[in-house]
Amino acid sequence: MRKTLIATTVAAALALAACGDNTAPAQTATETVAEAATAVEAISSNPLMVKSTLQYEAPNFNDIKDDHFLPAFEEGMKQHMTEVLAIANNPAPATFDNTLVALEKSGELLTRVSRIFYNLAGSSSNPQRREIQSELAPKMAAHSDNINLNPQLFARIKSLYNQREALKLDGESLRLIEVYYERFVRAGAQLTEEQKTAIRALNEEHSTLTNQFSQNLLAETKKIAVVVDTQAELAGLSDAQITAAANAAKEAGHDGKYLISITNTTRQPVLSQLSNRELRQRVWEASANRNQSGETDNRPIVARLAQLRAERAKLLGYDSWASYGLESQMAKTPQAVFDMLGSMVPAVIANTNKEADAISQMIKQQGGDFELQPWDWEYYGEFVRQAKFDLDESEVKQYFEFERVLKDGVFFTFQRLYGIRFEPRPDLPTYHPDVKAYELFDTDGSSLAIFYADYFAREGKRGGAWMSSFVGQSHLTGQKPVVVNVMNIPKAPAGEPTLVSYDNVTTMFHELGHGLHGMLSNVKFPTLAGTSVSRDFVEFPSTFEEDWAAHPEVIANYAKHYKTGEPIPSELLEKVMKSRSFNQGFDTLEYMSAALLDMEWHSLSADEPLQDVNAFEAQALKKHGITLAAVPPRYKSTYFSHSMGGGYSAGYYAYMWSEILAADAFAYVQQQGGLKLENGQNYRDNILSVGNSRPPMESYKAFRGQEPTTDALLIRRGLKTKVE
Numbered sequence: 001m002r003k004t005l006i007a008t009t010v011a012a013a014l015a016l017a018a019c020g021d022n023t024a025p026a027q028t029a030t031e032t033v034a035e036a037a038t039a040v041e042a043i044s045s046n047p048l049m050v051k052s053t054l055q056y057e058a059p060n061f062n063d064i065k066d067d068h069f070l071p072a073f074e075e076g077m078k079q080h081m082t083e084v085l086a087i088a089n090n091p092a093p094a095t096f097d098n099t100l101v102a103l104e105k106s107g108e109l110l111t112r113v114s115r116i117f118y119n120l121a122g123s124s125s126n127p128q129r130r131e132i133q134s135e136l137a138p139k140m141a142a143h144s145d146n147i148n149l150n151p152q153l154f155a156r157i158k159s160l161y162n163q164r165e166a167l168k169l170d171g172e173s174l175r176l177i178e179v180y181y182e183r184f185v186r187a188g189a190q191l192t193e194e195q196k197t198a199i200r201a202l203n204e205e206h207s208t209l210t211n212q213f214s215q216n217l218l219a220e221t222k223k224i225a226v227v228v229d230t231q232a233e234l235a236g237l238s239d240a241q242i243t244a245a246a247n248a249a250k251e252a253g254h255d256g257k258y259l260i261s262i263t264n265t266t267r268q269p270v271l272s273q274l275s276n277r278e279l280r281q282r283v284w285e286a287s288a289n290r291n292q293s294g295e296t297d298n299r300p301i302v303a304r305l306a307q308l309r310a311e312r313a314k315l316l317g318y319d320s321w322a323s324y325g326l327e328s329q330m331a332k333t334p335q336a337v338f339d340m341l342g343s344m345v346p347a348v349i350a351n352t353n354k355e356a357d358a359i360s361q362m363i364k365q366q367g368g369d370f371e372l373q374p375w376d377w378e379y380y381g382e383f384v385r386q387a388k389f390d391l392d393e394s395e396v397k398q399y400f401e402f403e404r405v406l407k408d409g410v411f412f413t414f415q416r417l418y419g420i421r422f423e424p425r426p427d428l429p430t431y432h433p434d435v436k437a438y439e440l441f442d443t444d445g446s447s448l449a450i451f452y453a454d455y456f457a458r459e460g461k462r463g464g465a466w467m468s469s470f471v472g473q474s475h476l477t478g479q480k481p482v483v484v485n486v487m488n489i490p491k492a493p494a495g496e497p498t499l500v501s502y503d504n505v506t507t508m509f510h511e512l513g514h515g516l517h518g519m520l521s522n523v524k525f526p527t528l529a530g531t532s533v534s535r536d537f538v539e540f541p542s543t544f545e546e547d548w549a550a551h552p553e554v555i556a557n558y559a560k561h562y563k564t565g566e567p568i569p570s571e572l573l574e575k576v577m578k579s580r581s582f583n584q585g586f587d588t589l590e591y592m593s594a595a596l597l598d599m600e601w602h603s604l605s606a607d608e609p610l611q612d613v614n615a616f617e618a619q620a621l622k623k624h625g626i627t628l629a630a631v632p633p634r635y636k637s638t639y640f641s642h643s644m645g646g647g648y649s650a651g652y653y654a655y656m657w658s659e660i661l662a663a664d665a666f667a668y669v670q671q672q673g674g675l676k677l678e679n680g681q682n683y684r685d686n687i688l689s690v691g692n693s694r695p696p697m698e699s700y701k702a703f704r705g706q707e708p709t710t711d712a713l714l715i716r717r718g719l720k721t722k723v724e
């Protein structure tokens with residue numbers, strides 16, 4: 001759950017990739033031959049305008065320049081709209097082929113350029129790309145509305161929907177009709193013209209605000225990096241971290257000083273190490289007060305976004321944005337989510353209080369005479385962990401060398417489970433020297449997909465970890481997947497091996513779990529492929545793979561000392577695993593606080609006034625009995641990208657929902673003999689390959705033989721003991 005989902009910007013772009021602009025002016029008759037010739041030339045020299053000739057249409061990053069994006073987007077929207085209007089205005093009665101299959105084939109250029117651009121905007125941002133993003137945001141929103149709100153097009157989809165049973169289609173085609181119909185209805189296709197105009201205006205404003213939110217956040221996160229004057233203040237950091245901080249300061253123009261960059265969550269990794277309390281406070285405050293002042297203040301945006309979403313929900317006939325959002329999810333209603341989270345609050349708070357007591361005790365023991373503050377939690381928590389588990393993270397890390405984790409851990413597991421293997425493809429161009437390309441092969445040796453591994457932190461990359469696609473799978477278009485995993489692992493200085501935390505080890509399994517959901521997709525229609533499933537299902541295939549990191553056969557294969565190759569001592573390994581249950585109260589509570597905050601913001605009705613952000617946050621948490629000042633939410637509203645900036649509004653709870661499925665599935669597979677091909681095949685056939693081509697619970701039951709229970713989740717989190 002500490003991992004981000006699929007890149008939200010890309011998910012938004014992909015949702016948009018099914019859309020056009022019927023208000024675009026027709027080409028004027030006054031266009032001269034010379035102008036037309038220039039246009040043709042611009043098209044032919046722009047590599048985005050044509051399909052890449054590289055394997056599986058992998059982008060040729062060597063040829064793509066930032067100047068190519070806007071013209072390709074413009075042309076892509078134009079072409080797409082022409083295609084969509086031809087479908088909508090077709091005089092022949094609607095058929096599955098002339099409407100839905102045609103829509104699925106439309107927008108080829110726009111899809112291509114969107115996927116490439118939004119991927120790069122997330123993983124390798126620069127000023128020009130940010131400018132393009134701002135310019136595109138309202139245009140893409142309008143393009144999307146022009147399709148979703150086209151009455152002729154909706155009439156055709158509705159007519160297919162009404163006769164869907166009589167059409168005698170296969171299951172996937174039937175599902176496609178239902179998915180399209182629901183998408184159009186939810187976008188406002190049944191509204192009056194007046195309501196549609198209102199929705200369009202709200203959508204454009206929404207798109208501009210979410211984009212502004214993300215840009216403010218990116219700018220501010222860079223700006224608030226903490227500059228430290230002396231090395232003495234950095235006591236507690238390793239030599240490598242100090243060198244990295246000195247290099248970062250130099251790059252940022254603070255030669256001779258040290259720079260601590262701020263990561264995306266409220267809590268900051270260095271807080272567990274820094275012994276200087278004042279510096280800890282500075283770092284924590286820089287993080288927690290993010291985007292609350294100056295030009296990049298996100299508070300007015302947050303307040304308006306919450307109100308605007310409520311207004312949009314009201315137009316569509318719902319009480320709140322949460323009611324609207326959850327209807328299409330597995331959870332169905334906001335109440336189901338409040339019930340799920342609420343039922344856990346007492347147990348989680350009880351655990352967290354115990355942890356706080358132990359930490360306060362430790363502060364006293366260390367001679368401290370102050371009340372536990374959020375910036376103390378991790379530092380003194382580390383001493384409690386040491387006392388309890390006697391675990392030295394830097395010793396542990398020596399057994400998790402990056403390359404070995406990837407090849408002998410992650411790739412090894414997937415070979416044993418699914419029979420697949422990854423081969424390096426150094427010949428394929430990538431968008432940064434740190435990014436490595438691989439080709440994925442099936443059990444029978446046939447080629448399945450291209451995979452880019454982009455694991456290391458760098459400037460311009462969004463925080464967190466995610467998976468995304470450059471090319472989606474579809475039998476209809478004959479396309480095979482080109483998928484990327486992006487993470488922010490701190491890279492070791494040149495010539496030294498990168499050692500990763502066990503936390504990052506599980507994230508590598510997690511993200512490639514999403515990766516396989518994309519790469520092992522085996523469906524006909526692009527709309528239903530891979531990770532295009534409901535939000536509270538999408539984290540299931542990724543979370544499911546996390547626990548293999550600790551499977552005895554797997555860990556024996558990869559957890560070896562980076563110098564000697566000695567396997568991790570069993571005693572140390574046991575400590576690592578036991579210590580995983582440590583701080584579960586805090587971890588769960590900070591997550592639940594953020595999930596509840598997200599739900600509360602989106603439970604507002606349209607009649608309520610603009611909220612005071614800080615007051616609203618405090619009130620929302622208090623309402624659910626969460627008042628521990630030392631445990632702030634994992635994200636506060638002004639930097640809560642999932643909730644405010646991206647596609648997870650009223651959806652942050654989904655991580656836990658998916659975790660219920662993942663824990664249940666993993667426990668089931670262990671009962672069936674664990675790491676073996678038969679288990680992988682069942683999972684691949686029923687979950688990974690089907691995408692959204694059938695309802696998620698149907699897929700789950702096909703795999704598992706029954707619906708999931710929460711038992712395995714509670715055991716996984718140490719909130720319940722296993723009963724044999």
Ligand SMILES: [Zn+2]
Pocket residue numbers: 003004005006510511514539542
């Ligand atoms: Zn994920």
